[in-house]
Amino acid sequence: MHDPRRWSTVRVALSDNGWSDSGEQGPNDGGRLMLRRVVDTRLGWRDVVDLVRRPSPILECPGDPLARLGVLADELADGVGPIHFIGLSRYLDDARAVVTHSIDDTTRYVCTCLDTLDAYDIKATVFISTGAPEMGRLWPRLRKAVADGHELGAHSRRHRCTVRESLLFCIAALSRYEVHGARRDILAHTQQPYVWTWAYPCGNCADRKFAQRMIALAGCVAARAYPGERDDAHLVPDLQTYDPNPFAARYTQVVQKGYNTEDGVRISGRTDVKALNAKFDEVYAAQGIYSFVSHPQMLDYGPDTFYERHLAHIGGRNDIWYVPMGPLYAYHMLCRHTSVVALKANDAQARFAVFSRLDPRVYRSSVTLEFHATRQPRVTAGGTQLAERTTSMLDRWDGEYVRRAEQRLWLTIRPNTVVEFR
DSSP, X not given: OOOTTOOOXXXXXXXXXXXXXXXXXXXXXXXXXXXXXXXXXXXXXXHHHHTTOOOOSSOBOOSOHHHHTTOOGGGBOOOOXXXXXXXXXXXXXXXXXXXXXXXXXXXXXXXXXXXXXXXXTXXXXXXXXXXXXXXXXXXXXXXXXXXXXXXXXXXXXXXXOXXXXXXHHHHHHTSTTTHHHHHHHHHHHSOOSOOOEEEOGGGTTTTOHHHHHHHHHTTOSEEEOOOOGGGTTTTOOOOOSOOSSGGGBOOSEEOBOOEEOTTSOEEOOBOOHHHHHHHHHHHHHTTOEEEEEEOGGGOOOSTTSHHHHXXXXXXXXXXXXXXXXXXXXXXXXXXXXXXXXXXXXXXXXXXXXXXXXBOTTTOOOOEEEEEEESSOOOEEETTEEOEEOOSOOBOOSSOOEEEEETTEEEEEEOSSEEEEEO
């Protein structure tokens, strides 16, 4: 039987405007035939060097971040005053819990799945194999998805899979052509500013340390695994928080039908709505991260189907942060590497410098700072007054605003700024 997650092509060609297989026009050809050159997919010397290179654990900017803000040493203060910094929130805007979804593979069902997710205001990471024949038709819809707050993640160019995983297979499957190339394709075809995530095709190689290094070297901040489908290990990995190893990150559960592999093995699905919803309820009660995985071609669509009944159960909640995987893990890293120091108040009630050494071109997320204030001050960041956030769904990761509750204030801002309470 055919494995619905897989596709193959004899060769992949690159035109000036886009990818196609050898018999199909590129996505931006405008109906014109174009000359193409076949890309060499063999391993090169850089792939060999990558096997022994050690990636930087984080992407940092050199220099003194306080100096970049124009803050001098004699401006630092002890923080005693009417405004007291409590700490950084675990989730954006101190949300109670998180919902993050990822959908895999490059098929025509991706568009239907995205339309469905938009109807329930669920944000997803769409893991795409950029050399797939379907890509020419998918790029316009994927550009709209990025504008709507979804994320595109790299899922290789050719989606190579194997039952008999070997070291040589993994070296080829994680070559620069597959990893760096897929990331370049996403940046070339969409307005997404960075590619934060990778998903291992068929889950192959995710447990190998050198494979995780390859993904880190490419510049990703996280990579999602897909464990042991033949042993049903893929059904409920039951991760309910950030994975301590972000380059082999697990998830909570799959939401999809079963399928047959090419060699006739039946792979189980998970479609019982009561069980699906109960697992979400468990994570929500624990104030955790609910992460679920689906393949769009393994879903049914319509309000009475298992998928949409589950989306209706988890969507539309004002105390949940709906966010794709990449921005979620970027937020986690940014919180760990953001500092807040008190400055002399001057003519304000209080002033604080908020800074991070992380590269803002990669870590574009806002962070949320919690303060105690005996009065309700006006708040500015970088000289601009922050808007008040009212109760509404939280489905973005880069906004700036303030939320108040009695004597508590939550400031959601991008680091590398000076905050003033007036």
